[in-house]
Amino acid sequence: MSYSFDFTGLEQGYDSLLEGLKVTVELTLAANLIGVTLGFVVALLVMSRISLIRTPVMLFIEFFRCTPAIIQIVWFFYCVPIMFDVYLDSVTMGVLALGLNLTAFNAEAYRAAIQSVPKEQHDAGIALGLSPFQRVIYIVLPHALRSALPVLITNGIGIFQQTALVAIVAIQDLMYQGKSLATTTYRPIETFTLIAVIYFAVSFPVAQLVQLIERRREVASR
Amino acid sequence: MNKSMSNLSSAKSFSATDSTNKSPTASTSGQALVKVSNLHKSYSPTIQVLKGLDLTMAAGERLVVIGPSGGGKSTLLRVMMGLEQIDSGSITFAGQPYITANDGKAKTKINLAVRQQIGMVFQHYTLFPHLTILQNLTLAPRKVRGESKASAEARGMALLTRFGLAAKAGAYPNQLSGGQKQRVAIARALMLDPKLMLFDEVTSALDPELVAEVEQVIMSLAEQGMPMMIVTHDMWFAKNIASRVVFCAGGVVVEEGPPDQIFNAPKHERTREFLDRVFHI
Ligand SMILES: Nc1ncnc2c1ncn2[C@@H]1O[C@H](COP(=O)(O)OP(=O)(O)OP(=O)(O)O)[C@@H](O)[C@H]1O
Ligand SMILES: [Mg+2]
Numbered sequence: 370m371s372y373s374f375d376f377t378g379l380e381q382g383y384d385s386l387l388e389g390l391k392v393t394v395e396l397t398l399a400a401n402l403i404g405v406t407l408g409f410v411v412a413l414l415v416m417s418r419i420s421l422i423r424t425p426v427m428l429f430i431e432f433f434r435c436t437p438a439i440i441q442i443v444w445f446f447y448c449v450p451i452m453f454d455v456y457l458d459s460v461t462m463g464v465l466a467l468g469l470n471l472t473a474f475n476a477e478a479y480r481a482a483i484q485s486v487p488k489e490q491h492d493a494g495i496a497l498g499l500s501p502f503q504r505v506i507y508i509v510l511p512h513a514l515r516s517a518l519p520v521l522i523t524n525g526i527g528i529f530q531q532t533a534l535v536a537i538v539a540i541q542d543l544m545y546q547g548k549s550l551a552t553t554t555y556r557p558i559e560t561f562t563l564i565a566v567i568y569f570a571v572s573f574p575v576a577q578l579v580q581l582i583e584r585r586r587e588v589a590s591r
Numbered sequence: 592m593n594k595s596m597s598n599l600s601s602a603k604s605f606s607a608t609d610s611t612n613k614s615p616t617a618s619t620s621g622q623a624l625v626k627v628s629n630l631h632k633s634y635s636p637t638i639q640v641l642k643g644l645d646l647t648m649a650a651g652e653r654l655v656v657i658g659p660s661g662g663g664k665s666t667l668l669r670v671m672m673g674l675e676q677i678d679s680g681s682i683t684f685a686g687q688p689y690i691t692a693n694d695g696k697a698k699t700k701i702n703l704a705v706r707q708q709i710g711m712v713f714q715h716y717t718l719f720p721h722l723t724i725l726q727n728l729t730l731a732p733r734k735v736r737g738e739s740k741a742s743a744e745a746r747g748m749a750l751l752t753r754f755g756l757a758a759k760a761g762a763y764p765n766q767l768s769g770g771q772k773q774r775v776a777i778a779r780a781l782m783l784d785p786k787l788m789l790f791d792e793v794t795s796a797l798d799p800e801l802v803a804e805v806e807q808v809i810m811s812l813a814e815q816g817m818p819m820m821i822v823t824h825d826m827w828f829a830k831n832i833a834s835r836v837v838f839c840a841g842g843v844v845v846e847e848g849p850p851d852q853i854f855n856a857p858k859h860e861r862t863r864e865f866l867d868r869v870f871h872i
Pocket of ligand 2: 664665666792
């Protein structure tokens with residue numbers, strides 16, 4: 370390898386990178402807020418016995434799972450405003466696209482978790498007089514959250530990385546700031562290396578958290 | 592383990608708060624508390640479980656249901672708890688319609704106001720794992736009845752204290768022994784002041800040394816006059832707690848009578864066979 374790295378000159382961009390990271394983290398948190406809550410609702414709907422509810426929700430899930438995220442984002446930015454005549458600011462659109470994408474993936478995680486709620490727990494809830502809605506809130510949801518948690522976090526980290534895609538629609542996230550820094554400094558390799566390290570530094574500890582949870586569960590179930 | 596249960600007062604009422612002697616079934620005393628008529632239940636066209644079961648229970652009775660595995664004992668209790676659809680027949684509770692078949696068309700009609708007066712404890716542990724013991728007790732009173740947190744917790748603590756579990760109020764179910772879990776499950780059901788308790792083999796998942804502590808709690812409820820229906824394979828317990836024994840096999844009641852009669856002088860060949868097998872292993 371003949372290329373020698375030269376990080377001098379990148380310091381001028383630290384502030385903007387930090388700004389970008391803030392936007393990226395905000396996008397991630399907002400998308401996760403949507404994904405974690407709406408994902409549960411969507412999971413319940415897709416398990417509905419009524420096919421008029423189940424089928425469209427299933428299509429929603431499959432659309433987001435079976436198309437590239439980048440197309441979903443572009444589609445949200447250019448098609449939704451035209452087709453539905455709604456014009457929202459780009460950050461809102463980005464959050465919606467990412468949030469709904471995450472919703473689809475989380476719904477699948479929740480579905481498995483909901484199905485793993487033991488029948489006895491439902492029986493006990495009925496015997497205690499809890500209504501179907503109360504059973505969902507007080508019995509099914511805590512169980513599903515707990516057992517889906519590792520997958521929810523993994524999906525959440527995934528979305529943290531996917532946020533980089535919104536740079537193409539001019540949201541000033543970490544990726545966007547990195548791109549402009551690369552252009553102004555003429556140091557694309559160093560800049561993108563630095564950006565990769567930042568993404569890694571945030572994701573890695575969270576990914577470790579998943580492993581920690583899973584290891585603790587293994588011990589507990591022994 | 593316990594004094595003879597033959598001198599149990601039969602009709603004293605029970606309340607979880609242990610206060611005055613309010614009489615829930617006073618208006619119907621002497622009348623049947625539960626009346627099961629011609630109950631048919633199948634899980635699928637090929638799995639017919641209850642085949643025209645009739646059963647009457649007076650207020651203050653402690654019915655013990657015994658019988659061979661697969662005979663429909665659990666199914667009967669589950670139907671009585673409103674957990675299962677039925678094919679035909681009906682159940683009344685204190686004179687009110689409780690469960691009514693809908694000719695196989697729509698769903699079984701269940702009178703929810705009656706269901707709230709019945710409590711059940713299961714063979715498997717059914718405590719909610721994400722809630723503390725005290726929260727397990729207070730969830731239903733608070734959410735179903737709208738009782739205040741303070742009041743529900745006070746009643747919950749009183750019950751836990753009575754059951755020797757006060758120290759576990761803040762623990763989670765997985766920190767308890769099987770016997771403790773079942774005692775909490777009983778306390779949880781009692782929080783709703785049931786007029787009838789159903790126990791389905793509540794000790795059969797327990798280690799032998801933990802059985803007594805749970806049976807003792809049920810005995811103490813019996814002493815206070817709580818009407819109950821108990822399914823058990825523990826014949827010693829059955830003899831001691833029953834005011835009447837029901838032998839159930841093949842989805843019907845084959846024979847019923849006082850414990851003395853059923854255990855010492857069963858009339859039916861099938862009952863005799865079953866008891867022989869149970870007592871001579
Ligand atoms: N959910 C279900 N689906 C299909 N069949 C069932 C179901 N529950 C019970 N059965 C069947 O119904 C029959 C009666 O079961 P039930 O549990 O009522 O018997 P039991 O008298 O309680 O037996 P045991 O003493 O073994 O507990 C059995 O043949 C059982 O396999
Ligand atoms: Mg059974």
